[in-house]
Amino acid sequence: MDPHDEAVSLLASQVKQFYDRKSPFRIYHGSTNSTRQYLYLPDNMIDTSKLSNVLHIDTQNKVALVEPNVPMDKLVEATMPHRLVPPVVMEFPGITVGGGFAGTSGESSSFRHGFFERTVNSIEIILADGKIIKASASENSDIFYGAASSFGTLGVTTLLEIQLIDAKSYVELTYYPVSSIQVAVEKIEQATADSSTDYLDGIFFAKDRGVICIGRLKDSVDDGIRIQRFTRATDPWFYLHAKKLIGKSSSPVTEAIPLVDYLFRYDRGGFWVGAYAFQYFITPFNRITRWALDSYLHTRVMYHALHKSGLAKSYIVQDVAIPYEGAAEFLEYLDEVFGHYPIWLCPLHRSGKSEPTPRGLTALRPDPNAPTMLLNFGVWGPGPTKRQAFVRINRxxxxxxxxxxxxxxxxxxxxxxxxxxxxxxxxxxxxLLRQKCNATYLPSIYDKVKVDVEAEERATKASWVSWTSATLWNIWPLGGIYGALHASFRREYLKGRQPKCGLLITLCQNQG
Incomplete structure (x- = not known):
């Protein structure tokens, strides 16, 4: 028995024990890119953190066989020497393959390929009764589609076959200034209709000022186009760079970005939410301080600090997808109620190339009139400090x-x-699918994603110790300091990796 099969067999026996006792369990991955509170309780956990290997790259069929806890940077690191790359790469390098499949991920190539789960050909899954099965569009298809975006509520995914596409050395990225959401949607539709467009997203810096970024894979850099990087400590944060470019010119600007730098361009600063840490600690926000604190400003560390600090309870972090016709009304609403910029835009194809109609939980209820394309708004920033007001604005x-x-x-x-x-x-x-998978004893997806405000209040009032702890935690800057210190000294949570960007870029350029 090879190491993978041996590890899966052991996990299956553990799942079977939970099933026999009808005792619910949760899956421990070793890290998380969710903003929900996550507690490690070993007595009710299935630990899959060691399933973190790329098992095989099939260059002929352009697929990768990958265990679920392989993060994006490790996956790209494995595929790029073969001049291949996943069609959809989540822009935070620590997001895992299993997390993208089970939790819904749409990125700047999703206007073409759909959510990440649409690029998965098949899975191996331990059902909630301990049975190990394979599932794909042609085998156990209901489980295959149902497991996507199910947050592990049907069982434990242990292996995925992922599609790959040809990689090139650079992304030639053109920044188009836009003055309204209507103009932005028009530019997005034009870019979507152009078959040469490989990547597409946008940022709004104010209601009347934004940029649409259109990328094309290239193996060489044309004369007059400069090369720009984003992964080194001395490089600019992507959103600040884009803002500076459109501030200097009302005409489009084109640059060449090494592919790995493009894929993970938002890692440093976590899009722009890292800027709020400077505000919280009353620290100057400039190139020097960003360089000096760079090791703390990558998303793996930031997620760690966010969870340990408890600040997730006071920051609005939401991604919502709106039909194009409602985009203007929604941005107007955000401008009035949320009030924080930047706001990320990312067009999403609801089904992608591999499956003509949406399936699984992300399909919502059947609706023949549902639009093919949606526009994702990344709404990330401070919320009201009072808990009731914070809940109210999210509702x-x-x-x-x-x-x-x-x-x-x-x-x-x-x-x-x-x-x-x-x-x-x-x-x-x-x-019905949960019954088929014998998973009704597990937490439902609603159980896993909801914020139970009433339970929070009961826990706070349970004793004077709980009340005192909650009160002290809300005193600035105690929570933030604890989160920063924990992220500094307890690195094991992070599964710390840095993409070998220089090596990958060199490999691609040499083969380009």
Whole structure:
């Protein structure tokens, strides 16, 4: 028995023990890119953290056989020497293959390829009764589609076959200044219709000032186009660089970005939420301080600090997808209610190339009139400091998304009531699949994604110790200091990796 099969067999026996006791478990991956509170309780955990290997790259069929805890940087590191790359690469290098499949991930190539899960050909999964099966579009297809975006509520995914596409050395990226969301949507539709467009996203810095970034894979750099990098400590943060470019010129600007730098261009600073850490600690925000603190400003470290500090309870971190026709109304709403910029835009194809119709939980309830394309808004910034007001603004955001016939990514805080949640998602189909997988004893997806405000309040009031702890934690800057210190000295949470960008770039350039 090879090491993978041996590890999966052991996990399956552990799952079977939980099933026999009808004792629910959760899956421990060793890290998380969710903003929900995550507790490691070894007595009710299945530990899959060691399933973190790229087992095989098939260059002829352009697929990779990958264990679920392989992070994006390790996957790209394995495929690039073969001049291949996954069609959808999550822009934070620590996001794992299994996390992208189970939790819904859409990125700047998703206008073409759909969510990350659409690029998965097949999976190996331990069902909730301990049985190990293979699932794909032609084998156990209901489980294959249902496991996507199910947050591990059907079983434990242990292996995935992922599609690959040809890689090139650079992304030739053109920055188009836009003056309104209507102009932005027009530019997005034009770029989507152009078959040469490989990557597409945008940023709004104010209601009337934004940029649409259109990327094309290239093996060489044309005369007059400068090369720009984003992964080194001395490089600019991507959003600041884009803002500076469109501030200097009202005309489009084109640069060549090494492919790995492009794929992980938002890692340093976590898009722009890292800037809020400077505000929190009353620290100057400039090139020198960003360089000096660079090791703390990559997303692996930032997620660690966010969880340990408890500050996730006071920052709005939501990704929501809106039909194009509702984009202007939604940006107007965000401008009035949320009030923070930048805001990320990312067009999403709901099904992608491999599957003509959406399937699984991300498909929501069947709707023949549902649009093919949605526009994701990344809404990330400080919320109200009072807990009730914070919950209220998140609830209003959820209602507005529902009103505009959009959908919300569930990696973040969800404040739906159970009735509201199952008015959006197809509970009957989900429950039938859970019964088939013998998974009804596990937490449901609603159980896993909801924020239980009433339980929080009960826990705080349970004793004077709990109340005192919660009160002290909200005193600035105690929580932030604890989170920063924990991220500094307890590195094991991070599974710290740095993509070997220089090596990969050199390999691609030499072969280009």
């Amino acid at each position: 209003k955001l959820e209602h507005k998304v529902h009103e505009l016939k959009g959908q919300k990514c569930l990696y973040a805080h969800a404040y739906y009531t159970e009735d509201e949640f199952w008015a959006i998602y197809d509970k009957n189909e989900y429950d």
